[in-house]
Amino acid sequence: MDDISRTEEFNREAIAYSEYYKGKVQVLPKVPVRGLQDFSFWYTPGVAAVSLKIAKDRDSSFELTGRWNSVAILTDGSRVLGLGNVGPEAAMPVMEGKSLIFNVLGAVNAVPVPIRIGSKEEFISVAKALEPTFGGFNLEDIESPKCFYILETLQKSLTIPAWHDDQLGTACITLAGVINALRLVNKKIEDAKVVLLGSGAANIAAAHLMAAAGFRKGNLILADSKGILEPEREDMDSLMINNPWKYELAMQTNSERLAGPSENAFMGADVIISASKPGPGTIKTEWIKTMNTDGIVFALANPIPEIWPEEAKKAGAKIIATGRGDFPNQVNNSLVFPGVFRGVLDARAKGVNFDIMVAASYEIANFVKNLDEDHIVPTMDDWELYPNVAAAVASKTVEKGLARKINSREGFYKTAKELIEFNRNMFLKMMDEKLIRELPGGIKNER
């Protein structure tokens, strides 16, 4: 089946199954109710004692309610997938899908919460108002540069982690892939010249994360649709007003002071990370030819990468990654967020920062045992990955003084592993028992 008819088939199935199931996730009890008398402790009168206990010590809400494992998937629907501003109602199917991945891979209770907001300040106040209910926030599909403001403000003002997956998740898996790619070609992080093509949410975050991981800021070069970012570019004042995050990076990166169209940046580059316009042809083979030997190219645009992997390879690139599962080296957020959230939740974290993210990236990179050009990142069915990432994240959270709950790395690993396995077994059992209904059209719950 070709690409187009395969996509059409997925679209048809998605609509039909959505009509059939009417939602992908639901709230289920997790305590026994032997008879109505049990409500005397699950609910009133007994529950009042629990309330009083929490009223005296708010943080005990993490131990006496489901808050410890609850995450809100917050979106305003302003930049959903590649669809643009489709609004909160239309964002719901995507958020439900995210919730499903959170649950299946990370045993996290992630509640989809698309919200209608009139301004970024209103987003902040809604999120703050929701804080008592959750152990963390996953922000999703919010347009840039609004997303930078919202994430930065929430990270400063909340006492739970705020994560914007389009920024941080993508940056984390990108860094993991780059770490392994550089290992393969025997280049050092501190020497690598990295070009970030596209200066949206993902690459702005990637630039900060790479700096935190030891890349020299001066060796990073960002480019956008107007060309290479540098302090003397004509639109710098406009950026200062409208996108200070991009502006700051323009001031701090590119010590070579390259200027002009983005292809000028390819000359001698060791790594290209492109989160730009879908291809093919966004990146030209001639540009790849000007790269340093053993070039590393991440062409992450969906659905079509900026350059087809085989073309990049023919032009001399050594290692190529894309956002797609049908090519080697899929740079996929789903390798990151289930484990990261499992980790911050298990540590009852007060926040998340770049140091914790670098730890997550290294854990993901180190997880790849048979490293080669076509295997620089794990794949989603590497079940062992998630508890390992969780343990790395949780122990780094402790080290950084951001944990409410202290444990050893082994202890955190055991907790995460048990939670994920228990949840998975429950889920599979429900599928086997058909308590989760089989797909319509006589398709069995077989795995």
Add this chain to the structure above:
Amino acid sequence: MKDKIVVREMLAADIDGSADLILRLKKLNGEFDSVFVVSDKAKKDAEDRLRDAIKNPEKHISLLAERGGKILGVLLINILERCYYLPDKEARITDFYIMPEFRRSGAGKMLISRSYEELKKRKIQIITAEFPSQNLIALKFYKGLGYREIVGIYGKVLEEE
């Protein structure tokens, strides 16, 4: 470390480079308020104004900051006659621009201090600065130097019938 930042008076040879910075300033004003749409002849306007300022030093103070021969900041001041009030002279900053990467380098304060020395020589005691009301960055800068709001200019764009 590279060369030091130097502040000096603007010369005729500096007009081209300085006009580019003035143009950046006017475009920046446009970012703050749609009433400031930069015209096609703005670059020429800037060159004319600079030429005039350099030619008539009694009515203007024109300074620049440079490093390694590269202009990184300009400061233009008009000396105004004050009607009705005392003292009878006022220095008005009309154009002040620092290239983005030098904004926290102290170059701006160096230019301002140099202009104060010049005003002292001329015995001018009042200095004012004009900038778009929406330009909160300029507002913060001048407030930090002890300036306060003195006059306000309010306006509206008349709609066509």
